[in-house]
Amino acid sequence: MTKLRDVCRHVRSKQAGPFWITFDIFFNGRENFERYSGCAALSPAQFAKLYGTDPERVKHIPVADLEMVKISFPRPTPQGGMVERDMHAGQQYVRLLDVTID
Template sequence: MVKLRDVCRHVRSKQAGPFWITFDIFFDGRENFERYSQSAALSSAQFARLYGTDPARVKHIPVADLEMVKISYPRATPQGGMVERDMHAGQQYVRLLDVILD
């Protein structure tokens, strides 16, 4: 069983304006990028389950030149709102580290 943390050199999450959160998943080489960048474990449906969002609004953008995938989804509430728990979305990536890739 391969976890995301095992095939990436860097995984981060951040705000992408007040209404979106984005993830940058940098694989540790071309082989792992090609093998896992389209994995069902990184699909829109999986992000919808993990982050409670609409899968139709999740954006999945592979960037082959950088051997990375950018995945973005809309925030449930705008940044800085009353229920905000992670203002800059810098901690959102943590639950991805143990995702098992297929």
């Protein structure tokens, strides 16, 4: 069983303004990008399941020149709100690392 961490050189999450979170998933080479960039484990449905967001609002943007995928979705609450737990969204990527992608 291949995990996302096994086929990527870098995975990060960050704020994309006060209302959105974005993930940058950089694959280890063209072959891994072509094989996994459109896999079900990186689908809007999977992000909805993992992060409790509406799959209709998840944006999945492959960037072939960089061998990476950018995935963005609305934050559950605005950045800096009273229930904020990760203001810069820098730790949100961690649960993706062990996602099985085969």
